[in-house]
Amino acid sequence: xxxxxxxHSLASFFGKVYQSTPLIPSALDSLFTVEDGALISDVxxxxxxxxxxLAAGFxxxxxLVDFFAHLGFGFTEVGSVTAKPWxxxxxxxxxxxxxDCAIINRMGLNNYGAQVVASNLEASERPYPVxxxxxxxxxxxxxxxxxxxxxxxxxxxxxxxxxxxxxxISCPNTKDGKTFEDPDSLDSLLREMRKRESxxxxxxxxxxxxxxxxxxxxLDVGYRGLFDGLVVANTTSKRKGLVxxxxxxEKIGVGGLSGHPIRERSSxxxxxxxxxxxxxxxxxxxxxxxxxxxxxDKIKSGASLVQLYTGMIYxxxxxxxxxxxxxxxxxxxxxxxxxxEAVGVYVR
Ligand SMILES: Cc1cc2nc3c(=O)[nH]c(=O)nc-3n(C[C@H](O)[C@H](O)[C@H](O)COP(=O)(O)O)c2cc1C
Numbered sequence: 125x126x127x128x129x130x131x132h133s134l135a136s137f138f139g140k141v142y143q144s145t146p147l148i149p150s151a152l153d154s155l156f157t158v159e160d161g162a163l164i165s166d167v168x169x170x171x172x173x174x175x176x177x178l179a180a181g182f183x184x185x186x187x188l189v190d191f192f193a194h195l196g197f198g199f200t201e202v203g204s205v206t207a208k209p210w211x212x213x214x215x216x217x218x219x220x221x222x223x224d225c226a227i228i229n230r231m232g233l234n235n236y237g238a239q240v241v242a243s244n245l246e247a248s249e250r251p252y253p254v255x256x257x258x259x260x261x262x263x264x265x266x267x268x269x270x271x272x273x274x275x276x277x278x279x280x281x282x283x284x285x286x287x288x289x290x291x292x293i294s295c296p297n298t299k300d301g302k303t304f305e306d307p308d309s310l311d312s313l314l315r316e317m318r319k320r321e322s323x324x325x326x327x328x329x330x331x332x333x334x335x336x337x338x339x340x341x342x343l344d345v346g347y348r349g350l351f352d353g354l355v356v357a358n359t360t361s362k363r364k365g366l367v368x369x370x371x372x373x374e375k376i377g378v379g380g381l382s383g384h385p386i387r388e389r390s391s392x393x394x395x396x397x398x399x400x401x402x403x404x405x406x407x408x409x410x411x412x413x414x415x416x417x418x419x420x421d422k423i424k425s426g427a428s429l430v431q432l433y434t435g436m437i438y439x440x441x442x443x444x445x446x447x448x449x450x451x452x453x454x455x456x457x458x459x460x461x462x463x464x465e466a467v468g469v470y471v472r
Contacts, residue, residue: 127216128218128219128220128227128437129215129216129217130143130405131155131265131414132182132218133240136183136187136188136320138264139187139188139191139192139323140187140191140462142187142191143188143190143191144196146466148342149190149191149194150191150194151441152153152194153194153438154199155194155238155445156194156196156352156441156442156444156445157196157445158174158196158445158448158449158452159173160174160451160452161462162455162456162461162462162463163198163448163452163455163463164462164463165353165429165462165463165464166464167353167428167429168288168325168327168352168353168406169177169324169325170226170253170287170288171253172198172199172252172253172331172429173198173252174196174197174198174444174448174451175198175419175423175427175428175429175430175451175463176196176197176198176413176419176429176430176431176444176448176451177197177199177200177255177408177420177430177431177432177445178192178197178200178201178202178225178431178432178433178436179197179201179205179294179410179431179432179433180201180202180203180204180230180255180257180290180355180431180433180466181203181229181231182433182436183200183202184203184205184235184236184246185202185205185236185240185241186202186203186241186244186245186248186254186256187244188200189245189248189249189250190248190249190250190251191245193249193251193252193401194450195354195441195444195445196442196444196445196464197252198252198253198429198444198448199252199253199254199287199429200252200254200255201254201255201256201257201431202241202245202254202255202256202257203235203241203256203257203259203290203357203365204233204235204257204258204259204292205235205237205238205256205257205258205259205264205276205278205282205293206233206235206238206258206259206261206278207235207237207238207261207274207275207277208237208260208261208263209235209236209237209240210233210234210235210237210261210263211231211234211423212231212232212233212262213230213231213232214236214346216421217230217231217232217292217377217379218230218231219379220373220437221366221373221381221383222438223367223368224263224366224367224368224383224384224385225383225384225412225414225438226366226381226382226383226385227241227381227382227383227433227434227436227437228295228373228376228379228380228381229379230377230378230379230380231358232262233259233261235308236405237302238258238277238278238281238282239281241256242281242282242284242296242355245282245285245286248375249451250285250287250442251353253287253288254285254286254326255286255288255289255290255320255333255382256282256285256286256288256289256290257288257290257291257292257329258275258278258279258282258290258291258292258353259275259291259292259293260274260275260304261274264467266417270438271304271309271410271433272309272312272313272316275291275313275322275420276313276316276317279317279320280320282321282337283294283320283324284322285323285428287315287325288324288325288326288327288352289323289324289325289326290326290327290328290329290355291304291326291327291328291351292358293310293328293329293330293331293342294329294330294331294334294358295306296358297435301470305330305331305334305338305341305342306341307341307342307344307345309325309344310328310341310342310350311345311348311350314345314350314351315328315350318350324352325353326341326352327351327352327353327354327408328345328346328351328353328354328355329354329355329356329357329358330342330354330355330356330357330358330361330393331357331358331359331360332357332358332360332362332389332390332393332411333360333361333362334357334393335386339385339393339396339397342354343397343400343401343405346401346405349379352406353405353406353407353408353411353428354406354407354408355403355407355408356390356394356397356408356409356410356411356432357385357386357389357390357393358380358391359379359380359382360380360381361378361380361381361406362381362391363381364385365384365385366381374425379416381446382412382433382434383390383412383414383434383435383438384412384414384434385412386411386412387411387413387418387421387465388412388413389411389420390409390411390412390422391421391425392409392425393469394407394409394426394427395425395426395471396423396426397426398425398426398468398471399426399471403426403467403468403471403472407426407427407428407430408427408428408429408430408431409422409423409425409426409427409429409430410422410430410431410432410433411429412434413431413432413434413435413447414432414435414436414438414439414443414447415435415446415447415450416446416447416450416451416453416454417450417451417454418435419447419451420450420454420466421467422468423451423463423467424466424467424468424469425471426467426468426470426471427467427469428463428464428467430447433445435454
């Protein structure tokens with residue numbers, strides 16, 4: 125019944141209290157975690173105890189890193205983080221579509237900025253792989269070389285505390301959020317990142333709305349060895365196939381749609397990428413994951429790991445546990461000894 129952003133703030137407040145209360149989180153870990161060797165995998169050279177991660181956007185400022193490990197997630201991705209602190213768009217900017225198990229958001233990259241997020245990461249225990257999602261500050265005057273400098277500023281501050289970096293080229297909520305879908309700009313930026321020493325794996329997060337031409341351009345950059353994997357996919361600006369009252373949807377206005385309505389589109393993209401790259405480009409599959417079946421579908425489509433955001437809003441705090449225990453059963457039923465054996469079986 126609560127306004128969605130208020131509910132998010134309350135949940136975050138609870139999470140912060142929970143993770144900082146001595147002994148309670150570890151005492152309750154067994155309620156949330158599923159231990160099964162079949163769920164363990166090595167992706168991008170990192171060890172994951174299970175393949176279910178929290179998607180970018182929930183913990184923008186890395187304040188809940190340890191909390192989500194206690195909730196049974198196998199990894200988390202904080203951010204999107206920008207060089208400068210940013211307040212985002214005017215509220216309200218987050219809306220539920222319960223009949224579609226979906227959310228529309230136009231947060232506009234609100235976050236405390238790279239410096240604060242780096243301190244928060246340093247202060248957390250990071251008990252599992254922590255990805256840091258960075259993107260360009262949502263300031264339309266930052267373009268061209270200034271855009272590259274802006275992202276490198278965040279990258280340099282954050283990569284030492286990150287197990288992997290995701291570069292988000294797909295924000296639907298800023299005027300020029302997709303600048304780096306242009307392969308030449310993406311190439312130049314990633315080459316600069318790669319001049320740094322001991323950088324973690326770098327992934328690129330693409331939009332659900334990416335066209336074939338733009339996808340080919342991004343993959344070409346990947347074939348040159350400039351990034352290590354893809355996060356597929358961000359929200360869509362489209363409104364196709366919704367069952368919610370069209371006048372309510374229209375009243376909400378612009379924003380990225382997530383949850384069930386993007387599930388199939390994201391799986392299609394994952395299958396396409398798996399077949400175009402012969403499975404050589406590791407993918408984190410995200411979009412409409414909220415059950416063991418939907419996570420398994422992403423894995424069989426070609427995702428080595430999955431993430432979710434909207435699924436947690438509708439399914440609640442046991443979502444990672446439920447997905448992991450269901451995945452264990454599904455893998456066993458199909459005779460797979462590990463998640464990695466099931467990756468891409470639809471397309472192979
Ligand atoms: C309220 C909200 C805020 C989001 N913020 C970000 C963000 O800052 N950066 C990003 O890369 N993705 C962001 N996302 C997109 C999610 O990470 C994810 O790609 C998308 O929601 C699809 O997954 P889902 O269907 O499980 O929600 C956001 C999603 C929601 C719902």
